[in-house]
Amino acid sequence: MIIVIDGTNRHLYTRLLDEMFALRARVFGARLGWEVxxxxxxxxxxxxxxxxxxxIGVNDDNKVVSCVxxxxxxxxxxxxxxxPSIxxxxxxxxSATIWESTRFCVDTEVLDRGKTxxxxxxxxxxxxxxxxxxxxDSGITDIVTVIDPVMNRVLKRSDCAPYGYVGNTTPxxxxxxxxxxxxxxxxRIMRTRQFAGIEGDIFVDPARAAALSDKRKMANGVKPADASSQPAVVERSRQTLLKEYCEDQIADASTLEELDAARKLNSILVEAKLLVS
Structure with missing residues (x-):
């Protein structure tokens, strides 16, 4: 089953996010050797x-087995x-109606072979x-996704072949x-479902979503891993990443217009208390 976690509910699912980040490390760092x-x-x-x-996909044991x-x-x-080299x-x-899909991966160590x-x-x-x-359902018409040739073949085999490509294939x-x-x-959705024999709603219902949340775990007396420190750690991580991004944009600006835009973004984030000056 699938659960969607975004800015409105991520504070409820620190365990699932932690498992997702760990899965990404195993796939993109260890298996694919990307510089992450x-x-x-x-x-x-x-x-x-x-x-x-x-x-995020979860199995019957409520463990993360896939994510994008x-x-x-x-x-x-x-x-x-x-x-950008691509x-x-x-x-x-x-475009507001074109979103980027990245970090698509499944747990090949946990999932079985075959098609069941x-x-x-x-x-x-x-x-x-x-x-x-x-x-x-969110009003997005198209997705651009950075993939490798193996995933490209998977899409084609699943009757979900891309309708086009942007730029070039890059090492x-x-x-x-x-x-x-x-x-x-x-x-496209129908063809993907038919290929795998997927029927019915694939998203978790409210009861399953509640069962997956950290609040449910704590109500049962089970403390999520590092639950007391995770919110602060996540917030510090976000602050650091945003600060580094703004600094990079300012340093890499090649025109006065780009420099002004980068400084303006930094000021907006500081005013919104998303960044510490």
Whole structure:
């Protein structure tokens, strides 16, 4: 089943987010060899400080087995700020109805082979269908996603092939990376569901969502891992990442207009108390 965690409810799901960051570290750091920042076994970057939406798959034991991140392209995002080489000189995509999907991964160590429920194939398709449904229902028309050639083949095999690509395929760690375009259409969602035999609602109901929350754990006398310190740690991490991002933008500004825009962003974040000057 799938749960969506964003800026409105992330304070309720520190355990799930912790498991998600750990899964990302194992996949993108250890398995794929991408140059990602891993600390204490968790992969977190500056874009996690921008209140993105996380579409997360959990198994019957309420453990995270898949995840993907959705972020608006109107502000900082990976394709424009981390992977500009993929664009090959083209300007980054900027639209309120085009969101970026990144950090798509499934736990191949826990999930089974084959195509049954609980398999890698099923979890992959469920996550794809859920992310498309979430995007569609949020008014998003298209997704741009940074993927490797293996994931590109997975999309094609799952009858969810990209309708286009942006820029060029570029070496990235042990693999290459590319930017693919997917429409969030009913037809694409239906084809993805049919391929995996997914029926019914794939999102958790309110009762399951409550059971997955940290509040439910504490009500039962079970304290989430590092629950007392996680909010402060997360807040410090977000402050640090935002501060580093603003400093980078100011340092990398090549025109007076860019410098002014970077300084203005820094001032706005300070005034909003999202950043300490």
């Amino acid at each position: 920042d891993i600390r204490d076994g968790r992969e977190i970057d500056q874009f996690d400080a921008l209140d993105p939406a996380y579409v 991140r959705a972020l608006q392209t109107t502000g900082p995002h990976m394709l424009s700020d981390v992977f 664009l090959g000189g083209e300007p980054p995509l900027r 429920r609980g398999s890698i194939s099923y979890a992959t398709c469920e996550l794809m269908a859920a992310s498309l449904e979430y995007a569609r 990235m760690g042990k693999v290459s990376a590319m930017a693919a375009l997917l429409d969030c259409s009913d037809d």
